[in-house]
Amino acid sequence: MEPTVKSNIKTEEYFINMGPQHPATHGVLRMMLTIDGEIIKNVEPDLGYIHRSIEKMCERDSYQQIVHLTDRMDYLSSHINNEAVCLVVEKALEIDVPERVKVIRTIIGELTRIASHCLWWGVMGMDVGALTTYFYAFRDRELINDIFEETCGARLTMNYNIPGGLMFDIHPNFVKRTKEFIAHFKTKIPEYDRLLKGNVIFQKRTKGIGVLSPEDAISFGASGPVARGSGVNCDIRKIHPYSAYDLVKFEEALQTDGDCLARYKVRIQEMWQSLSIIEQLIDNIPEGDTKVATKAVIKLPKGEYYQRVETARGELGCYVNSTGTKNPYRFKFRSPGLSNLGVINSLATGSKIGDLVAIMATIDIVVPDIDR
Amino acid sequence: MSYFSDIYNGIKTLLTGMSVTGGYFIRARKGALTQQYPDNRETLKMFDRFRGEVIMPHDDVNEHRCTGCQKCEIACPNGTIEIIWDRGIDEETGKKKKKIDQHIYHLGMCTMCGLCIEACPTDAIVWAQNYENSVYDRTSLTKVLNQPGSKVKAGIED
Ligand code: SF4
Numbered sequence: 063m064e065p066t067v068k069s070n071i072k073t074e075e076y077f078i079n080m081g082p083q084h085p086a087t088h089g090v091l092r093m094m095l096t097i098d099g100e101i102i103k104n105v106e107p108d109l110g111y112i113h114r115s116i117e118k119m120c121e122r123d124s125y126q127q128i129v130h131l132t133d134r135m136d137y138l139s140s141h142i143n144n145e146a147v148c149l150v151v152e153k154a155l156e157i158d159v160p161e162r163v164k165v166i167r168t169i170i171g172e173l174t175r176i177a178s179h180c181l182w183w184g185v186m187g188m189d190v191g192a193l194t195t196y197f198y199a200f201r202d203r204e205l206i207n208d209i210f211e212e213t214c215g216a217r218l219t220m221n222y223n224i225p226g227g228l229m230f231d232i233h234p235n236f237v238k239r240t241k242e243f244i245a246h247f248k249t250k251i252p253e254y255d256r257l258l259k260g261n262v263i264f265q266k267r268t269k270g271i272g273v274l275s276p277e278d279a280i281s282f283g284a285s286g287p288v289a290r291g292s293g294v295n296c297d298i299r300k301i302h303p304y305s306a307y308d309l310v311k312f313e314e315a316l317q318t319d320g321d322c323l324a325r326y327k328v329r330i331q332e333m334w335q336s337l338s339i340i341e342q343l344i345d346n347i348p349e350g351d352t353k354v355a356t357k358a359v360i361k362l363p364k365g366e367y368y369q370r371v372e373t374a375r376g377e378l379g380c381y382v383n384s385t386g387t388k389n390p391y392r393f394k395f396r397s398p399g400l401s402n403l404g405v406i407n408s409l410a411t412g413s414k415i416g417d418l419v420a421i422m423a424t425i426d427i428v429v430p431d432i433d434r
Numbered sequence: 435m436s437y438f439s440d441i442y443n444g445i446k447t448l449l450t451g452m453s454v455t456g457g458y459f460i461r462a463r464k465g466a467l468t469q470q471y472p473d474n475r476e477t478l479k480m481f482d483r484f485r486g487e488v489i490m491p492h493d494d495v496n497e498h499r500c501t502g503c504q505k506c507e508i509a510c511p512n513g514t515i516e517i518i519w520d521r522g523i524d525e526e527t528g529k530k531k532k533k534i535d536q537h538i539y540h541l542g543m544c545t546m547c548g549l550c551i552e553a554c555p556t557d558a559i560v561w562a563q564n565y566e567n568s569v570y571d572r573t574s575l576t577k578v579l580n581q582p583g584s585k586v587k588a589g590i591e592d
């Protein structure tokens with residue numbers, strides 16, 4: 063028999079801020095949560111805390127100068143951002159860069175992706191309560207940073223690409239160090255999985271949490287590992303190959319579950335694929351020039367140009383509208399971070415506050431990329 | 435039943451993870467990356483291409499290679515470099531010639547992009563591998579790169 067309880071007790075929704083200074087937001091991002099008890103009813107991200115008007119600054123700068131601004135958008139895939147700007151300028155000028163440049167750009171781009179996923183793995187583990195991952199990931203990422211520092215001179219904001227090629231040639235140690243890194247890292251990814259993936263706490267916090275349907279992924283414009291975790295084929299490297307991606311064989315990392323664990327698996331798979339891409343290219347970097355001479359003052363012909371690349375977070379699009387002068391009339395970035403953040407409300411509604419942290423970790427938020 | 439299998443699974447995965455960390459606990463010394471900065475200042479060497487700050491090398495007779503062409507100033511995206519130039523008399527030809535008075539570099543504004551060094555036609559400026567750039571007063575970040583009394587090396591044209 064059902065007990066009949068007449069109750070006047072009711073719950074009330076209330077409003078709470080997560081961030082802008084919250085360690086789990088990975089930067090200055092404010093989440094406005096409407097919650098009922100611990101259940102999230104609504105999430106509204108509030109952006110703009112580190113808006114630096116990069117697009118407006120692009121209208122003031124010459125095309126060579128624009129490249130270094132993109133380092134400061136998604137600072138974990140800075141090389142790939144640089145490449146995007148260079149590719150769009152080269153497309154407009156109809157420059158065909160030497161094979162050597164294409165291969166080196168691809169190798170460094172993939173190293174950047176590994177470094178970015180490494181950092182993501184460490185921070186993701188930390189967000190769900192495993193501090194050790196952070197140290198292991200940074201140990202391995204340090205080796206990639208050393209490769210960058212030796213060749214480009216900087217660890218994060220490399221600015222190694224210029225329109226027409228590379229700023230200077232790779233360091234003589236580059237190939238040796240990269241091979242050492244590949245050999246080292248191949249023994250480490252299985253360790254990553256052993257440490258984190260099987261763990262019950264990790265499984266409980268990620269499996270079935272924050273499920274993104276493929277329809278939602280497409281309608282929100284999600285890209286990169288977030289969309290691929292839901293089974294959407296969206297790898298720009300596959301559908302619109304640029305640089306040397308048409309020369310290499312690799313699998314697009316796909317999972318169909320759409321939950322946090324699926325996005326985790328996608329990124330781990332991507333690290334393996336990146337290693338395989340680098341391995342295919344590192345032994346046969348073609349000889350040749352590292353740049354095509356461009357005019358000191360680059361003027362793009364009048365018109366509109368668009369180029370997209372696959373950064374570690376998804377699709378980065380660069381749109382240039384040129385009126386034929388030395389500055390663009392409009393430079394627009396379609397950043398992966400902003401579109402991926404769009405899914406957060408539909409992922410987090412109905413789950414607990416603690417799950418929101420795991421969801422944000424697997425979306426892999428980089429706030430400067432969202433705000434620009 | 436699932437209660438016990440959950441406990442069993444929990445302990446099993448915990449031990450799997452701990453086998454990784456335990457392995458490192460035993461082999462901790464090997465391959466440790468921690469650097470004892472600042473105690474290792476003498477041995478800590480940056481890579482040759484490391485971008486620390488922009489400097490202008492001078493030789494032993496206090497001559498540099500800068501002609502005052504201002505290409506670095508134009509290439510710089512954020513106004514870090516200011517060139518104050520002057521006209522001097524060329525000793526050989528007796529003609530008036532552009533020369534630098536002061537090559538001012540605001541380290542606090544520099545984004546280490548390297549465009550100025552790429553743009554310089556005479557390689558007058560290079561990267562220094564200095565990595566300790568913090569100071570107490572930000573005015574000391576504004577530097578004059580050419581030394582007092584220095585002049586351009588003979589025969590350098592842009
Ligand atoms: S490195 Fe870049 S920001 Fe710094 S002075 Fe040179 S051009 Fe300017």
Ligand code: SF4
Nearest residue numbers: 500501503504506554
């Ligand atoms: S440093 Fe080089 S680019 Fe700058 S004014 Fe001197 S010669 Fe010209």
